Amino acid sequence: MTFGYDTALTAISSARTALRTIGHNLTNANRTGYTRQRVLLDANAPAQIGPGLAIGTGVRVSSVDQIADSYLTARLRSQAQELGRHTVQRDIFGDLETAYGEPDNGLNPLFSGFFGSIDALSTSANDPAQRTGFLQTAKSLAQGFRSLSGNLAEVRRGIQDGIRSDVGNVNRILTQITELNRAIITGGFGGSVPPDIKDQQNVLLKDLAEFVDVAVTTVPTGQLAISSAGQSLVTPSGNITLEVRTSTNPQAPTVIGIAGASATFEPQSGRLRGLLDLDPTLAQGNIASINAMAKSLIGQMNHAHATGVPPAGGYASMTSARGFSDRNGNGSVLDERVSEAGLPFPVKDGTLTVNIRDTATGDVRRTRIRISTNTTTVGNLRDQLDGIDHVSAFVDAQGRLRLAADQGYTFDFSNRTEPHPDAAGTLGGTRATMASNGVFPVSVLPGDTLTVAVDGGAPQTVTLSPSAFPDPSNVGPDALAAVINGQLTGATASVVSGRLVIASNVGGAPGYTPALTLGDGGTGTAARLGLPTGTTAGSDMAVNLTVSGTYTGTSDRTFVVKPLGDGVIGQTAGLKAEVRTKDGRLVGVLDIGQGYAPGTSLSLEDGLSVSFGAGRVSAAAGQFTEFDGVADGDSSGVLVATGMNALFLGTEAKDIAVNQELLDDPTRLATGLGGGPSDNGNVLRFAGVRENPQDSFDGASVIERYEALILQSASDTDRSMNTVDTQSALMAELENRRQSISGVNVDEELLNLENYQRAFEVAARYVQALAEVNETLINLVR
């Protein structure tokens, strides 16, 4: 008789199960990631009550299913990865934009102020207010660089902190997944993992996907195995732990490693990918760019400043900001090569120009020091500087180069013009002078003699015996001069600009005109040595060639001036002089005879002019003089490298600062190029830095480079904001789709509730019916 009750019981208990599931769905309706569950009912196997006769035995709960689309779940995970990556990048790009502070608080307004003050300074270079104003804006610019550098470092620290905290989160999630894996085994579910544990797994996986890309394999036990970027993170037996590795090298990117192993972990997506991508963007992109800009600005401004001249006309003393380093550790810096003495700016093969100015007369003497990267040592450099008249040089205990001028002299490193280059007087000087054509080496043969007579006296015979020369077929001017001087009185041989020059010892004076007669010993000696023969006179009035202007050529050039005839400047009809470059190119033929007012400037090329004073010149005596157009006062870069007379100290954005010496004494600011105190020649070079194209910036100037950086950051921010919007929308759509399948609709659940409640009531009614049937039966029996 219990037959029917069994069936009713199955209906009641399955209805209860269904109601419980509905209750579960309703109570979890608002839980993130909850997947609605559904009770699947199945008819019980029929009972065989006779041959070929079976009746149903009710219903049973076959399973409680999660209603989920596994494709959607995977898509959601990968979308979470992308969204995570772009969201973190958007946040950092936003931080970066804030760090730059444009348009109101960035470097741009400071650049404007700096170059604006340069313009103001150029209109009145010697005005103390403008000089101080310029230095103050330079100081603000330097501060701007330093604070920007600090801000960018802060952004990078933010990225590194983000990596650290995300790695912590990933480790926590990995541990939780491993705990679940263990729980599945200890729970003994036998391959059928309860839906809520699956839900937990899904939530953890989705959380993990926010940080890294995730590949999931479910093993038959229901446990999860997870790998990312080909690296296994979780196996059923356990998980690995990630760690963050930073380097002491600020440019080296931050790396994620696997604890206890040397391998690194490179996720392909997720927040960590975003952070790992931006870390080098900051370190090698933004921070390095700002440093390169600062370094370029320091290099350019310092080069201009170090090769300029202050209003006073020069410097009395100077100390380099940086010292040479003792690289080989032998206790002395003097044996270090200048190019490899640990300086932050490069020293190239080139020339350093040192001008010594006599403050009383204003006359300038120039010395050029060749610097070779292969041979010039710190000691060489010091000795060469120290060897210049009226200046002393030494290297102090910190390896710094110190220069000091004698009382009454100043020095500078500009490309200023040497006003009176003919110090030797080889072009119309007061002494009677004869010069060779300068073609050396020459051969000296047995029997070579010259005769030299001074002031019409008896000719002195100078014998050039081959035995006096180590290599008689290869004799230079210095050796010849030495041999001649050993046999000559009243006149002296010397070497001027590579030519052999013989001049009377005494210059002309009122009532006295020296004369020099050069004769050939009858053997063709004079012709072979390139020396003229005949008589030439000195004068009591020297021509004293004057060079003026500022050389604007882009490479160094030596000019040779030669008279084309003999005569008096300003008087002899048709007297001309030619100017050629040292390699023979004709620059100009100048009329200096009748019609030329002595002292009038005649322009040559590249900004230079010459003027001839009154006096006598002679082509027959081989007279000439040379002068240099110097393009760059320091083409070796040694001044910038050592920080001699630097405008900016430091080498990058975080340590750029205005030289305190200049702030203390603005008159040291090198505004000119050797003109008067108001000369603004060097200020114009400062101004040129605004638009100077730099090879290191692909032909952009520092400012253009900066603007490009700002625009890059702006469009990065803009683009990443748009990407996040798109990705969020996509994420929302996917989420909607997931919800449409797996989400809980309360109304639907309520209807189901009604339904199962009715089913329960029906089952109960069935039991009641059975009971009534039984009652009736029992009453029959009674």
Place this chain on the structure above:
Amino acid sequence: MSDRVSNDTQFRSSLAGISRAWSDMYRSQLELSTGRRIRKPSDDPTGASRLMGIDRAKERLSRYGLNISSVSIGIEATSRELQALSDLYGEARQRVVQGLNGTLDAGGRRVLADDLDRILGQMLTSANTQESGQYLFGGSETGTVPYVRTTGTDGIERISYRGDERSMEVPVADGVSEVANFPGSRVFRAGQRTTTTFLSRTGALPGVGTNSATGAGRLILSHTQTTFGAPGSRIPADPLSGLRLGVSSATLDTVLGAGHTLDVAPDPSGIGGTVSLNGGPDIPFGPTDANLAVEGPDGSIVHLDFRSVLPGFSGLVPISGDGTVSADGGRTVRAIDFTATGMQVRGPDGGITHLDATGIRRAGAVDVRHNGTFDVFSSLIAIRDALRVEGDPATVTAAMDHARVLLGELDTAQEGIQRSLADSGSVASRLEATTSRLEDFDILLSDRRSKIADVDLSDVLVRMKEQEAVYQSALYVSSRLGQLSLLNFLA
């Protein structure tokens, strides 16, 4: 969108709708409250890039504006000083004409000369005017006093120019530069070099060669040694006559050059005789005369010692004088080469004067006039000195003739002042025109900038009204949705 909508979907989409509407409204509100459309470059990268270009152009304009105002200040001051100089010139000219009309005596001319000295001083003050610490008339040497005076016992002796000839060009617009200053070398001088005139009784003449000295100058020919025979022979005694040089010969003789002749004639008494120089008056000498001065007709003098003269000597004795020339008041001297037709001598400012020494007969001063090269100062100084000349009528007449020529030089020289005055006026008016053009351009740029950077108020207000409506409806719909549920209808 699938058919099935879960409660969570409904909740989240209402929430997203409300927050989107809110953030749109917030953005509009920010734009309205700051008035700026681009607050950071990423708000509009293209716009931000154009803004940087416009800001650079505006910066350049403001630089030009600064340049124009600093040039204007200088040009204004220049015009003022030039006007004052022009007035002073008028005053000076009036005095000179008065002095040259021949009715004044030496005293009257001296008063006028002193007046000229005073006017010179005022002109010098104007010429050395500074504006904002910069000298107006020094060329690019704005830091050094352009005109330096050398004062002697007679007032200002010389005024030298220490500036240069450069006028500074200042950029005032793209590709346009304006002259910022007028160098004194062009303001105070306008003529072209013509001839050089020597005024002297020494026999010196302008030499062959192109001079570079300017204005008025003075050569001093000095005697150093008298010699029997040709110049430079340094023979202290004549071997034929036994004549020797007197002790004062070295210091007081004035004969220079070759071709001087002493004519010695014996006295019939046999003791002493007469001697004459270059056909000048006969001067008696005795056997004891050791230092007799003999003067020739041109004023050249030799001192002779007759004690060893051969008694009864009669004949011609050739003598010469060696000497030096200086153009800078004796600071530097050159030995005179009496065969040179073009000796070069250097003046105090380095200018060269060529001298024909072949005709020099005696020592003395040579007043040199480099016609066409006078500046206002040197011509006024020379006129003043001419007005001060006193002495015999011939000397005064010569000085007045000299002064008339110099007045012509002064008139020529001051044309530079008039020309600069006109030039400064046109620079000023051009600057004004440029300023208004730059202002127009600046307004245009500001307008363009504002279109990119600033908020279009009406546009944003309308947009914000719309957003408000959207926000309200989002709120309304959300609140309504929450109220609907099957629960309301289940018994």
